[in-house]
Amino acid sequence: RVTMRRLRSLLQLFSPVLGQDFPAIWRRRLGDNARLLGTARDLDVLCDQLLPRLVDDLDSGDWPRVFPVLEAERRAARAGAEATLAPEVQGRLMLEWMAAVTELPRTDDDIDLETLAAQRMDRLRKRLRKRAARLPAADAARWHALRIAAKRLRYGLDFLAPLWPAEAVGKYRRHLTRIQKRLGRAQDVEAAGAKLAGLAAEQAECAALQRHLERQYRKPVKRWRKKALREARQLLAEKPPWQRRRRHTSRPG
Numbered sequence: 001r002v003t004m005r006r007l008r009s010l011l012q013l014f015s016p017v018l019g020q021d022f023p024a025i026w027r028r029r030l031g032d033n034a035r036l037l038g039t040a041r042d043l044d045v046l047c048d049q050l051l052p053r054l055v056d057d058l059d060s061g062d063w064p065r066v067f068p069v070l071e072a073e074r075r076a077a078r079a080g081a082e083a084t085l086a087p088e089v090q091g092r093l094m095l096e097w098m099a100a101v102t103e104l105p106r107t108d109d110d111i112d113l114e115t116l117a118a119q120r121m122d123r124l125r126k127r128l129r130k131r132a133a134r135l136p137a138a139d140a141a142r143w144h145a146l147r148i149a150a151k152r153l154r155y156g157l158d159f160l161a162p163l164w165p166a167e168a169v170g171k172y173r174r175h176l177t178r179i180q181k182r183l184g185r186a187q188d189v190e191a192a193g194a195k196l197a198g199l200a201a202e203q204a205e206c207a208a209l210q211r212h213l214e215r216q217y218r219k220p221v222k223r224w225r226k227k228a229l230r231e232a233r234q235l236l237a238e239k240p241p242w243q244r245r246r247r248h249t250s251r252p253g
Contacts, residue, residue, distance in 0.1 A: 001034045001037045001038060001041065004031070004033050004034035005034055005151075005155075006155055006158075007030050008026075008030050008034075009151075009152050009155040009156065009159075010155070011026055011027050011030075012027065013156050013160075014116075014120075016116070016120075017107060017109075017111060017116070019104065019105065022100065022104060025100075026097065026100065033084065036080060036081065036084040037081045037085070039077040039080070039081075040077035040080070042188075042192070042195060043070065043074040043077050043195065044074070045191070045192065046070065046196075047070050047071070047074060049188070050188065050189065050192050050213065050217075051070075051192075051209070051213070053216075054209075054212060054213065054216055065203065066203060066205045066206055066209055069199055069203045069206065070199075073195075073199070117160045117163055117242060118242040118243070120156065121153070121160065121240065122242070124149070124152055124153040124156050125153060125236070127149045127152075128146070128149040128150055128153050129236050131145045131146040132146060132229060132232045132233055132236065135225075135229050136225070136226070136229060140187075143183060143186060143187070143225055144183075144187055146183060146229070146232065147179075147180060147184060147187060150176050150179045150180050150183065153176060154173060154176040154177065154180060157169060157172060157176065158173070160242070161173075163242070164241040164242055164244065165241060165244055168240075168241035169241045172235070172238075172240060172241050175231055175234075176235070178231060179231050179232050179235070182224040182225070182228040183225065183228045185221075186221045186224045186225055186228075189213070189214075189217045189220075190221075193210050193213055193214055196209055196210035
């Protein structure tokens with residue numbers, strides 16, 4: 001999943017020099033591939049990380065009835081993930097990707113990588129600033145958008161890090177990683193609640209479990225989001241690594 005997402009971010013990062021069709025087609029195909037693996041991961045987080053912490057607070061009859069339903073969902077999701085990860089499926093996708101890459105038209109334009117990189121990173125940073133300006137808010141989708149913006153900025157920094165001072169890049173990356181992790185925890189709770197809500201029609205106890213999950217994690221989610229937003233705003237107030245010049249040392253004559 002992470003590899004697919006990084007590739008999609010790379011396509012977006014260099015889209016100005018990749019033509020119109022190639023980035024759009026492959027961002028969609030790689031995104032579809034990653035989403036097929038996402039359900040299993042979300043259920044693993046729900047079953048192994050979030051819900052076990054709540055067991056002691058649940059009525060004795062609730063957990064045993066809900067657990068088989070969740071385990072059945074997880075088995076089905078894992079079976080789907082295994083089918084997606086089959087060598088013949090992923091191998092074909094990789095071969096088609098490589099064939100498409102080799103067919104990209106060459107450009108005679110004299111492109112300065114450092115200039116292009118700075119322009120693209122400025123664009124990603126502007127998107128993060130825009131998402132942060134819309135917060136705080138009750139709408140979970142806005143917080144999710146902030147997480148995605150921070151993640152794409154971090155991936156861009158990872159790809160292009162050798163162009164800029166290592167110390168500045170490392171500091172900037174640590175900030176982005178903390179922002180992403182805090183918002184990721186909050187998003188895991190949102191995804192778990194949505195999954196339980198979807199199962200409520202099949203198992204009535206899932207609705208009660210969803211409400212309990214939301215009550216127990218309301219304060220932690222609020223705290224994670226508050227810290228992430230504060231750090232994002234502090235980061236946006238600083239000069240990013242790509243706006244700093246490398247110090248070139250002159251060689252002795």
